[in-house]
Amino acid sequence: MNIHEYDKRKYILGGAVLLVLITYIVQLFSLQILNDQYKSKADSNAFYKKTLYPTRGLIYDRNGKLLVYNRPAYDITFVPREVKKHGLDTLELCRALNITREDFDSYMKKARKRRGYSSYTEQEFMTQLSTEEFAQFQEKLFRFRGFYARKRSIRQYEYDAGGVLFGDIGEVSQKKIDKDPYYKRGDYIGTQGLEASYEVQLRGHKGTEMLLRDAHGRIQGKYRDGALDTLPVRGKDLTLGLDIELQRLGERLMKNKIGSIVAIEPATGEILCMVSSPSYDPRQLTGRARGENHKRLSSDKRKPLLNRAIMGTYPPGSTFKTSQALTFLQEGAITPQTTFPCHNGFLLKGFRLGCHAHYSPIPLVPAIATSCNAYFCWGLHRMFGSNKYANIQEAMDTWRDYMVSMGFGYKLGIDLPGEVRGMIPNSKYYDRHLGKYWKATTVVSISIGQGEVTLTPLQIANLGATIANRGEYIAPHLVSKIEGDTLKKEYLTPKKTMAGKEAYEQVVMGMREAVLNGTCRGANIPGWEVCGKTGTAQNRGKDHSAFMGFAPMNNPKIAIAVYVENGGFGAVYGVPIGALIMELYLNGKLSEESEIKAKEIEERIIYYGTDER
Amino acid sequence: MERTRGNIFSRIDWWIIALFITLAVMGWLSICGASYSYIETDFLAFFDQSERTGKQAMWMGISILAGLVLLCIDKNTYKDLSPVIYIGAIALGILTIFIARDIKGSRSWISIGSFSIQPAEFMKFATTLALASFMGRYGFNITKNSDFFKCVGIILLPMLIIVGQNETGSALVYLSLxxxxxxxxxxxxxxxxxxxxxxxxxxxxxYGETPSDALPSMMVGPYAVTILIQAFSLAMIKWWCKHSETAKIMLLLNISVSLLSYLVAVYLIAFNLMIIQYLLLAFNVGYLLIRARINRETRNVWVAAYIVGAIAFFGSCEYVLHNVLKPHQRVRIEVLLGLKEDLAGAGYNVHQSKIAIGSGGAFGKGFLNGTQTKLKYVPEQDTDFIFCTIGEEQGFIGSVAVLVVFTAFILRLIALAERQNDIFGRVYGYALAAIFFFHFTINVGMVIGIMPVIGIPLPFFSYGGSSFLGFSILLFTFLRIDADREARA
Structure with a gap:
């Protein structure tokens, strides 16, 4: 045997060693260089990105009174698999949480039905326990293995009023999460009212803490001593133009009535109060009873969650006559001296529109003061018949332009979601419905705020503000100040209407006369020059009672609209309610006499039947 | 007889010493990385005797001292004492089975005071020495069946004892011999x-119960085995029978039929591919037998027999595993093959280890900055899965550096073995290289996910005093043998 026969085998063996080396380098290359999924897997393994929730911005009223704030609440969660593993003394748990066995079963059932249920992760058992409720449970928490408590911050309200304005927060929807990566499942987001329209300002900015988590899920400390952590940024506080006392009085006065009150500070467009009745106490929607109360409110046929002030459209009735006077004067259809006859109504070629008894013929100022229907029908007839316009269509569209310039027919752009635009017809509308050959008499009811015209109570109040300002307005808005931020430009710059100052002075005189000697005598407030206009809007049922006014006549501080569904004459509900609100705002308190009146109105009930409203 | 014996230090191979020290330092730093926790940050704590790093440092010191002692022991002493050492180690091994405490089903550790040692590590040394000594004897001829089977006996005896200690992984190392x-x-x-x-x-x-991705009804394991049988038999035809033409024709046929049937099954009609594979193997057998008849090629018959034998072997493996072995024995084999983890937690160890290595990227997260290893995502991270720490903290560059140094170390051992002028020295050197090679291949392969989970340490890296000392003894003995190579007894 040749001793060197097998020498070349050293190359085979050495080659095998090198082959292994190359194979392993290739594998390492594919693991470490080509593949990047391991990096993210390692991160999700080791890093627990803990979200630090900022506190939501607070909301104050115009006098600095705290309206909306945050309160800790506790959600009780459980990990089904852990509970199953360790067993559970159900009776003991029910006792600790002060719930019945039936409650327990129903919470468990609800948790199982929820989207994204997993037996490995924390599931909601009960939500929004108060600190007191939780304190009792916390002592015994260790006995219920697999159960956990999660602290959250929920909204709390200082007053019983303003619910529909503040709105609501709730868990963010999947749709929103898909659209905005800021939100993660389980986050809260403003869903209604100011909470929704100022969500971005109120929410602040979430922070994160990078924690290291070991293989057993235990937190081992901060990653790189917190170098990558971000602190949460607290939400911005909002200050409203709202006067909470005004709001409370309004909601009190509107008890057992359906309708709205909107008060605006004319100079700024700030909403002083915005009542939508029936209203609800926002405090009902926090804490454990939230779910039940929310269900009750949202199934209520009178829709207390609807903000009628911006979502309800009504015929403005006689309050609208002021806008007509402005248009006719500006267009030269009438002068302040123009008189029209009224013999219990407007009579033309067999067409008749009734009016109440007053002297005749009558000029503009008393026509406004007594709310003469005929005067405004004649005015519209004269304007639409004027040869200033090529045809009635042009006249109609000119009229429409005036109305739009006063803020009707389109959204005013208030800082609340869900505002509707109301209805101002144009010539095309009538062409479509009546054919080309319609006459002023066909549409004449628009001049007295009936017919096709509908406005929101906000638009009526804004009309008051416009008159108070003698021809301009700032888009009405609730928020007057955002901490460290500025308001939208449209809430700072006035808009002009198409009517001139002189025309406005005439209307102001008419409205002042109405309070002194006309339909609004009940609106008089001692010591203040109040201007007002009633409205009694016809509709299928009993007339709606409306009032629009402002005070004082010069340098007005408050403009108001009151609208009470089926309240009858304007003077019955609209006027006294409007007067009380203005009095409280102007004097800071109600006189004894007014207090009695307020109580009396508060106790009055209008019966609406059981139909859905 | 020429005797050129100067100072021992002038004759030992400093290359291997340098590579050894490099590996040892890298290894110790890796253990620092693996056992470092975020809670304590004091670097001096690494030398604390109560810490694993401190213990390891102490064992490293002991090992080097032992190594220096071994350098003073003449090559001939080993030759003479090898039977005694072998018999002693075997006896100790058997004794261990009876006196060792049961640690996770393994009876391989003997506790002396606060330290535990694993006699299996020294059995490697004894076996290597015995093998070298036996094969180095005058007149030894491996092609003689009696000599060959004696060698096999020397290798298998300690293997059986270690299997008896329930350390199947360590037993497999002897196969490298x-x-x-x-x-x-x-x-x-x-x-x-x-x-x-x-x-x-x-x-x-x-992979016997791993369904194929493309054909869920088919298991990957048996299919892969049929392909491997084709590959091995074709390799035999080419290099053993030296019939390149036949090999080429059969290769073409096997590949095209396998590929075609695979594509048809995946994209057209799913059917049992195993039938095609077995038919193909049957055809190969038939073809070889016919060729053997025509050309009187006995080697073709052997290849045919190999194919039949391989199928029979594989079939019997499955049969024995599922029908003959008792459940606990089967579990042991399944654990060895990494099947147990799969059943319990979807290959948790390897999965986490790949995540740790993969997350290291090109340059790693830096020394002591690995998150996966620190946070104990990888079990056994300072022992069998130590390479994870390197992969995570030192990245691709660092891992490759370790692999290269290790390969250089093994190749240097082969080179040293080759320069021995007697069979004793060469066999000893090769045995050493083979053992390191086996540990290296299996351990790193397991950690990077291309070898089954067999729990054997990575020499000089994995935490463990016995392991370090055992490898050092193996190495330093060889250093002396190498230094003495010109000295003839």
């Missing part, structure tokens, strides 16, 4: 048979 037999003239076919048998067993059983 067949590489030494190969170098010394054992038939390549024998080596191929041993390797192919191990591969069939591991692949077939390991």
């Amino acid at each position: 067949f590489l030494v037999l190969y170098r010394e003239g054992m038939s390549g076919i024998t080596l191929l048979m041993v390797i192919s048998a191990v591969v069939y067993f591991v692949v077939g059983i390991r």
